[in-house]
Amino acid sequence: MIFVKRGPNTWRWLLAALLSVLAGAVLAHGVSESDKGFLQGAAGVQIVPYLYLGAKHMATGYDHLLFLVGVIFFLYRMKDIGLYVTLFAVGHSTTLLLGVLNGWHINAYLVDAIIGLSIVYRAFDNLGGFQTFLKVQPNKKAAVLIFGFFHGLGLATKLQDFSLSPDGLIPNMIAFNVGVEIGQLLALSMILIAMRYWRSTASFARHAVRGNFALMTAGFVLAGFQFTGFLIK
Amino acid sequence: MSQTTQSGAISAPKKELLRGTVIAAIVAGVILAIAVLPAEYGIDPTGIGKKLGLTAMHHAAAATVPEATPASASATSATVAKPTVANLSAPARKPSTVAAPGEERGITIASAETAPYRVDTMEIILAPGKGLEVKTSLAKGATLIYSWKTKGGEVLNHDFHGEPLNAKHDEFESFILEDNVSESRGSLIAPFTGVHGWYWKNKNKTPVTVVLNASGFYTDIVRK
Numbered sequence: 001m002i003f004v005k006r007g008p009n010t011w012r013w014l015l016a017a018l019l020s021v022l023a024g025a026v027l028a029h030g031v032s033e034s035d036k037g038f039l040q041g042a043a044g045v046q047i048v049p050y051l052y053l054g055a056k057h058m059a060t061g062y063d064h065l066l067f068l069v070g071v072i073f074f075l076y077r078m079k080d081i082g083l084y085v086t087l088f089a090v091g092h093s094t095t096l097l098l099g100v101l102n103g104w105h106i107n108a109y110l111v112d113a114i115i116g117l118s119i120v121y122r123a124f125d126n127l128g129g130f131q132t133f134l135k136v137q138p139n140k141k142a143a144v145l146i147f148g149f150f151h152g153l154g155l156a157t158k159l160q161d162f163s164l165s166p167d168g169l170i171p172n173m174i175a176f177n178v179g180v181e182i183g184q185l186l187a188l189s190m191i192l193i194a195m196r197y198w199r200s201t202a203s204f205a206r207h208a209v210r211g212n213f214a215l216m217t218a219g220f221v222l223a224g225f226q227f228t229g230f231l232i233k
Numbered sequence: 234m235s236q237t238t239q240s241g242a243i244s245a246p247k248k249e250l251l252r253g254t255v256i257a258a259i260v261a262g263v264i265l266a267i268a269v270l271p272a273e274y275g276i277d278p279t280g281i282g283k284k285l286g287l288t289a290m291h292h293a294a295a296a297t298v299p300e301a302t303p304a305s306a307s308a309t310s311a312t313v314a315k316p317t318v319a320n321l322s323a324p325a326r327k328p329s330t331v332a333a334p335g336e337e338r339g340i341t342i343a344s345a346e347t348a349p350y351r352v353d354t355m356e357i358i359l360a361p362g363k364g365l366e367v368k369t370s371l372a373k374g375a376t377l378i379y380s381w382k383t384k385g386g387e388v389l390n391h392d393f394h395g396e397p398l399n400a401k402h403d404e405f406e407s408f409i410l411e412d413n414v415s416e417s418r419g420s421l422i423a424p425f426t427g428v429h430g431w432y433w434k435n436k437n438k439t440p441v442t443v444v445l446n447a448s449g450f451y452t453d454i455v456r457k
Contacts, residue, residue: 128244209245213253220261225269232274
């Protein structure tokens with residue numbers, strides 16, 4: 001028996017992919033213009049604003065969210081969810097802090113393209129793609145950690161684009177990082193509620209495969225979008 | 234039947250997996266080609282982006298100049314008065330604690346003035362059918378605020394204008410032009426050093442008295 005039902009339901013997949021792209025068009029990735037103005041003007045320690053910006057960045061950063069959806073897609077136990085999300089948080093916090101402290105400026109388009117591919121990777125892995133094609137199963141925990149590093153590089157590069165004032169840099173950066181984790185928890189709880197509901201439906205098994213293909217599509221779109229930006233800018 | 238494995242994944246059949254991945258890549262390619270690339274970068278390989286009006290989004294975004302500088306910004310290079318144009322995005326300035334986070338202001342002008350502040354009230358009598366001017370001497374960037382009113386509520390034609398020093402005939406600039414008004418109020422940051430003021434034309438058959446209140450950093454006020 002085959003999961004993917006061919007025929008009339010294919011449009012749902014297209015719709016899901018399209019919606020994710022539209023969401024992408026609406027929420028310009030990164031920090032919005034007005035926040036950018038604030039970040040550039042702000043000097044000194046600004047804990048709460050940076051906390052807020054970090055949380056907002058995560059809660060509205062669709063690429064991070066899509067990756068999270070992919071990560072928890074088939075995780076049922078809270079213990080597993082906690083473990084994987086912690087790995088992701090450790091990964092992106094490490095490179096966020098190191099990147100800002102060392103002034104790493106990695107091309108944001110390239111990093112974002114890799115983040116897009118991380119969604120494709122996870123969706124492919126969710127469907128057992130590596131086992132089916134390569135007869136190997138790459139370590140899932142390591143993959144989440146490594147992609148966490150890339151997500152963190154994206155955060156670091158973006159935060160530095162706003163010419164962070166050296167005055168209060170470390171507390172602000174940590175506040176931003178803590179905000180990112182708060183935003184991630186908030187987003188995660190929403191995603192979990194939606195996933196739980198979806199899993200409880202009889203058709204989940206059928207839709208799960210299609211859902212991962214939709215994730216893959218969105219990941220490809222993000223990667224293509226960012227990689228084109230890298231090529232032409 | 235696909236299985237949920239212990240590692241938190243399912244195992245889709247090879248054929249399905251291959252097919253789905255290829256379709257995902259193709260769908261992504263199509264979305265990129267007809268929507269994302271035209272809208273974001275103005276790259277439109279198929280021409281569909283243009284038909285959908287998406288390339289216009291890119292052009293509109295590219296055409297948006299973040300800092301529109303109004304004409305009065307030319308006051309920065311004043312010689313006598315020394316106004317400063319304080320724009321939030323100017324990096325050298327301390328950020329405002331009043332502005333909302335990230336607020337983009339059109340322009341903020343605050344200027345320290347060298348000329349003394351003065352306030353004048355004048356009564357001007359306009360003969361029937363005659364015109365008359367009152368002029369102030371203003372340095373470039375200096376401010377003038379005025380309000381005038383006819384005593385009996387009669388209407389006049391009014392031209393608030395300025396001309397540079399040693400202006401040639403016909404060399405002047407009108408700032409506020411009004412016909413058939415009995416009062417007017419306004420302010421000016423002088424765009425150039427010169428004489429700036431009011432011209433009234435009395436088209437009535439009786440004399441009209443204008444009461445003019447002016448204040449600002451002009452050095453002189455004269456009736457012409």
